[in-house]
Amino acid sequence: MVVLQQMLVLFLIMLAGFFAEKKEALDEDASKKISWIVVNIANPSMILASVSGDSRIRPEELALTVLLALIIFACLIGLAAILPGLLRVDRSQYGVYRVMTVFSNIGFMGFPLLSALYGKESLLYAALFVLIYNVLIYTYGILCLDQNSAGNGKNNKKLLDSIKKIINVGVLSALGALILYFGNIRLPEVITQVFDMFADLTAPLSMMVIGASFGQMSFRDLVTDVQLLIFSGVKLLLIPIGSMWAISRFVDNPILLGVCLVVLATPVGSMTAMLAKQYDCDSELASRGVAVTTLLSVAAIPAVAAICRIMGINVM
Secondary structure, eight states, rough: OOHHHHHHHHHHHHHHHHHHHHHHHSSSSHHHHHHHHIIIIIIIHHHHTTTTTOOOHHHHHHHHHHHHHHHHHHHHHHHHHHOOOOOOOOOOGHHHHHHHHHHOOIIIIIIEEEEEEEETTTHHHHHHHHHHEEEEHHHHHHHHHHHOOOOOHHHHHHHHHHTTTSHHHHHHHHHHHHHHHHHOOOOHHHHHHHHHHHTTTTTHHHHHHHHHTTTTTTTTHHHHOOHHHHHHHIIIIIIHHHHHHHHHTTTOOOHHHHHHHHHHHBBBHHHHHHHHHTTTTTHHHHHHHHHHHHHHHHHHHHHHHHHHTTTOOOOO
């Protein structure tokens, strides 16, 4: 019930963004500027705010989180290698489907959801996933999307430039949070208040940007792509339910289980569409994938959480 309530809150905020776009108050240019604020200020502040409390996580729990993140991403990459073939999509779309399989919207949707459901402590676990996520999306993700990299000097240069982006504000904020945590460094109260206030912007701004993006798409195109709808069912239901069953055999920490659930059940990450556009790899399909899975996730995430509870998995 708590998950459903939180997803309804996020959906209503997305709806506000959709109407703002229709009223031309939140056009594409404004959305890009707001996205910059979320990515570079609000989301990093949320990560750094996660270590401002008094709660402590045992080192072995953090080590387990890193191991889990590596195993989860390795399994997703393995699944991504065969899923496009099983779905019988056009070979030119393999790269986009592989990246959509592996990378979810941890930042724009996952962090606000985790913060609301489990509190700031959960974001420290999630920060470890973000570190690995960013390394993979700027390496594995680009290699999947950049289909012409083998013989094109221009694309090779773009690939190297993008790999350099591994050191970005998201990774730096995650590293900063870990340094503050393990160094037991206490920031001045005024700084923590600034982080907390910026962190509060993440959910409303990110959800409004996602909602605004729906206003720029054809609803008919979203609901008539059968292969994409089947993929969405696999991405949002089969993968998280199967994965959570396996993870729960070895993990009993409810917060860590909740983080794994959100990482696995959130929709396709918006970075997929951005990178697909940069590398001329069917960015329209990637954008539809983000839109369809985001809309369906409003019902799918509560459903996955409910099924996990029925299976005896303590996610909340």
